[in-house]
Amino acid sequence: MYAKITALFFILTGLLMLIGYVVGWYFFGDPIAFVGLALVLAAVINFVSYYYSDALVLRMSKAKITQENENPTLFRVVKSVAQKANIPMPKVGIVDSPQPNAFATGRGPNKAVVCATSSILQALTPDELEAVVGHEIGHVVHRDVLVSSVAATMAGAISYIGQIAIFSMIFGGGGRNRNSGSPLALLAIILVPLGATFVQLGISRNDEYSADEYGAKLTRNPAGLVTALEKISAKVQTRPIATQASKAPSPATSSLWIVNPFRGNSLAEMFSTHPSLPHRVERLRKVGREMNVYVP
Numbered sequence: 001m002y003a004k005i006t007a008l009f010f011i012l013t014g015l016l017m018l019i020g021y022v023v024g025w026y027f028f029g030d031p032i033a034f035v036g037l038a039l040v041l042a043a044v045i046n047f048v049s050y051y052y053s054d055a056l057v058l059r060m061s062k063a064k065i066t067q068e069n070e071n072p073t074l075f076r077v078v079k080s081v082a083q084k085a086n087i088p089m090p091k092v093g094i095v096d097s098p099q100p101n102a103f104a105t106g107r108g109p110n111k112a113v114v115c116a117t118s119s120i121l122q123a124l125t126p127d128e129l130e131a132v133v134g135h136e137i138g139h140v141v142h143r144d145v146l147v148s149s150v151a152a153t154m155a156g157a158i159s160y161i162g163q164i165a166i167f168s169m170i171f172g173g174g175g176r177n178r179n180s181g182s183p184l185a186l187l188a189i190i191l192v193p194l195g196a197t198f199v200q201l202g203i204s205r206n207d208e209y210s211a212d213e214y215g216a217k218l219t220r221n222p223a224g225l226v227t228a229l230e231k232i233s234a235k236v237q238t239r240p241i242a243t244q245a246s247k248a249p250s251p252a253t254s255s256l257w258i259v260n261p262f263r264g265n266s267l268a269e270m271f272s273t274h275p276s277l278p279h280r281v282e283r284l285r286k287v288g289r290e291m292n293v294y295v296p
Contacts, residue, residue: 008147008151008199008203011199012151012155012158012196012199013039015158015192015195015196015199016038016039016157016158016161016196017035017038017039018188018192019038019158019161019162019165019188019189019192019193020034020035020037020038020039020161021034021035022165022188022189022192023161023165023189026165027165038157038161041157045157050107050146051107053105053106053107053145053146054105054106054107054111054112054113054145057103057105057113057145057253057256058093058105058113058115060249060250060252060253061093061095061103061115061249061250061253061256062095062096062247062248062249063093063094063095063113063115063249064093064094064095065091065092065093065113066092066093066094068092070094071092071094073121073126074092074094074116074120074121074129075092077126077129077130077133078090078092078114078133080130081130081133081134081137081218081219082137084134084218084219085134085137085140085141085218087109087112087137087140087141088109088110088112090104090106090109090112090113090114090137090140091112091113091114092113092114092115092116093113093114093115093116094115094116094117094118095115095116095117095118095249096117096118096247097117097118097119097241097249097261098117098118098119098239099117099119099232099235099236099239099240099241099261100116100117100119100120100122100123100124100231100232100235101116101117101120101232101236101257101258101259101261102114102115102116102117102120102132102133102135102136102257102258103115103136103139103253103256103257103258104136104137104139104140104144104145104256105145105256106140106145107143107145107146108140108143108146109140109141112140114133114136114137114140116132116133120132123231123232123235124228124231125224125227127219127221127224128224128225128227128228128231129228130219130221130224131215131216131219131221131222131224131225131228132215132225132228132232132258133215134214134215134216134218134219134221134225135211135212135214135215135225135258136211136215136258137214137215137218138210138211138212138213138214138215138218139207139211141214142207142210142211142214144207144210144211145256147203147207148200148203148204148207148255148256151199151200151203151204155193155196155197155199155200158192158193158196159193159196159197161193162189162190162192162193163193165189166189166190201272201273204255204273204274205272205273205274205275208258208274208275208280209275209280209283212225212280212283212284212287213283213284213287216284216287216288216291217287217291220291220293221293222284222285222287222288222291222293222295223288223293223294223295223296225284226281226284226285226295226296229258229259229277229280229281230277230281232258232259233259233277236259236260236261240261240262241261241262249261254273255273255274259274260272260273260274
């Protein structure tokens with residue numbers, strides 16, 4: 001996990017420094033100063049996202065912390081799976097939605113929240129619900145929210161700088177090195193944010209595979225996770241969350257859910273925050289074979 005965070009930090013920091021250098025050179029004739037400014041901005045954003053990621057995600061997802069007497073079944077499942085994983089009992093949150101889904105947030109096992117939508121108990125069997133919670137506990141144990149927060153904030157900063165630069169080039173005319181470097185600068189300003197996005201999406205998809213495997217092995221129920229994913233995916237296709245609704249979760253949380261809740265139609269996997277359902281099922285079947293457990 002620490003190796004992944006270190007590699008992620010160096011890759012995205014390198015991309016941030018590159019776009020900062022290009023923007024500083026093209027617009028201001030002083031690339032070094034702009035690189036330093038970009039790094040300070042990234043550090044501030046990462047600090048905030050790390051220490052307050054759980055509160056920010058709960059607010060963006062419209063989740064409310066619930067008590068055991070309000071949702072005893074969900075509490076019982078989360079407590080049971082947390083005990084199997086040998087971690088403290090996470091807080092439990094509920095998102096009011098007719099679409100069954102779930103996600104986890106918090107920067108580690110000692111500060112975690114497992115959230116589910118209000119309809120998940122009716123949509124899934126107890127075994128399927130346990131498998132889904134196992135997946136979310138996998139994210140907690142692997143500290144995936146920490147990794148995704150670093151990736152999201154760094155990639156967001158890179159994309160933001162790139163967008164400002166592109167609009168400035170189109171509408172503002174350019175900078176000190178306009179005549180000598182416009183094509184090269186424009187190419188870098190377009191490709192660097194795109195590369196950062198691909199890094200972020202690749203990490204998100206890999207985290208989903210890892211959490212699937214962890215949850216399947218922890219609950220010894222890869223078949224339950226497969227059927228849960230199929231049910232949730234079917235609901236997403238027919239009833240995606242309307243992002244324009246005032247009480248809807250923010251699309252910025254899409255990578256955290258076990259299935260992207262905003263996708264009404266299949267997207268090209270290379271641009272998706274999640275692996276495709278067939279790929280996830282095939283991986284879980286492989287896990288089942290390793291465990292000598294039948295997965296249909």
